[in-house]
Amino acid sequence: NAGVTQTPKFRILKIGQSMTLQCAQDMNHNYMYWYRQDPGMGLKLIYYSVGAGITDKGEVPNGYNVSRSTTEDFPLRLELAAPSQTSVYFCASSPTSGGPNEQFFGPGTRLTVL
Amino acid sequence: GQQVMQIPQYQHVQEGEDFTTYCNSSTTLSNIQWYKQRPGGHPVFLIQLVKSGEVKKQKRLTFQFGEAKKNSSLHITATQTTDVGTYFCAGRDYGQNFVFGPGTRLSALP
Numbered sequence: 001n002a003g004v005t006q007t008p009k010f011r012i013l014k015i016g017q018s019m020t021l022q023c024a025q026d027m028n029h030n031y032m033y034w035y036r037q038d039p040g041m042g043l044k045l046i047y048y049s050v051g052a053g054i055t056d057k058g059e060v061p062n063g064y065n066v067s068r069s070t071t072e073d074f075p076l077r078l079e080l081a082a083p084s085q086t087s088v089y090f091c092a093s094s095p096t097s098g099g100p101n102e103q104f105f106g107p108g109t110r111l112t113v114l
Numbered sequence: 115g116q117q118v119m120q121i122p123q124y125q126h127v128q129e130g131e132d133f134t135t136y137c138n139s140s141t142t143l144s145n146i147q148w149y150k151q152r153p154g155g156h157p158v159f160l161i162q163l164v165k166s167g168e169v170k171k172q173k174r175l176t177f178q179f180g181e182a183k184k185n186s187s188l189h190i191t192a193t194q195t196t197d198v199g200t201y202f203c204a205g206r207d208y209g210q211n212f213v214f215g216p217g218t219r220l221s222a223l224p
Contacts, residue, residue, distance in 0.1 A: 033211075042202060042216040043157070058211065059115075090156055102147065102159035103204075103212070 001026050004106035006091050012112045013081040021076040021109050023091030031094045032074040033103065034058075034066065036087040043090065049074055050096075081113045116141045118205045120215035127222050133190040135218035137203035144208050146179060146186045151217070152199040160188075160201075193222050 007022045025032065030051045035043040045058030049068040063085060065077040074093075078085060088110050092103040117140040127133050137146065145164045149157040161170055163179035163186060170177045174197075176189040186205075190197055200219045204212035 035214075040219075042214040045211055045213075048211060059213075092157075102162065103149075103157075105156040105158070108156050 003027065004091055004093055004104050006089075006106035006109050008109060009107065010110045012114060013078075014114060015081060015083065017081050018077070018079050019081070019111075021078070021089055021091075021111075023074045023076065023106060024072050025074075025091075025093040025104070025106075026072065027093060027095070027104065028071060029093035029104070030071065030096045031101075032068065033092045033094075034064070034074070034076045035090045035092065036060065036085075037090060037108075038087050046076065046089075078111075083113050085111065086113045087111060116205070116207050116213045118203060118213045118215040120203060120218050122218055123216065124219045125221070127193050127220070129195060129222050129224050130192050133193050133197070133220055135188050135201050135203075135220075137186045137188075137205070137215050139184050139205045139207075139213075141184070141207050143183050143205045145206050147204045147206075147212060148177060148186075148188055149202045149204060149214075150199050151202065155199075157202060190220075193220070195222050195224055198222050 004025045033048045034046040044060045047066040049055045088108045091106045094103045147162045148160040151157045167181045168179040174191045178187045200217040202217045203215045206212045
């Protein structure tokens with residue numbers, strides 16, 4: 001199993017540009033999450049999904065959108081990029097039942113908006 | 115909303131010394147998780163605590179959940195250079211999601 005994969009690893013955007021951060025998991029997890037981590041800080045939840053077709057806002061959703069058309073994929077869309085969105089973005093997934101419901105994180109996407 | 119704090123923010127230790135980080139929530143938690151993130155890496159799950167007063171050990175790491183289920187601690191005995199990284203707690207109230215603390219960054223001198 002590849003676990004949670006994210007693309008791209010790095011990206012530089014100009015102010016006002018848009019992009020989609022890709023996230024996929026092959027563990028058949030129902031729960032998926034998007035976090036951002038600013039330098040030296042903890043993780044802030046942007047959006048989450050409890051299953052295909054269901055998404056909900058987290059703590060810091062403004063400026064982002066998500067979709068969940070399949071169990072495997074959970075892309076994050078940035079519209080009109082701003083310097084405040086410079087951050088490392090982590091996607092994570094977790095099972096719904098059984099075990100400790102740990103979150104499995106992808107390697108992250110480092111985004112710079114200039 | 116729910117807030118999770120951690121102290122200290124940074125800790126420098128000599129290899130072989132003990133280390134403790136504390137996590138405090140503004141609300142009662144249903145459970146709490148701990149993660150470790152190496153520099154440049156992604157968070158990796160360490161453990162989940164569910165019961166009031168629960169204590170769990172993983173080799174040199176001891177995790178504790180407070181009686182009131184509002185605080186937790188991670189204690190590392192005889193720190194090694196492989197322990198270096200940032201330790202995050204993530205508290206879950208009775209909703210869907212976990213709120214992460216800001217983390218404690220541990221550095222160790224050999």
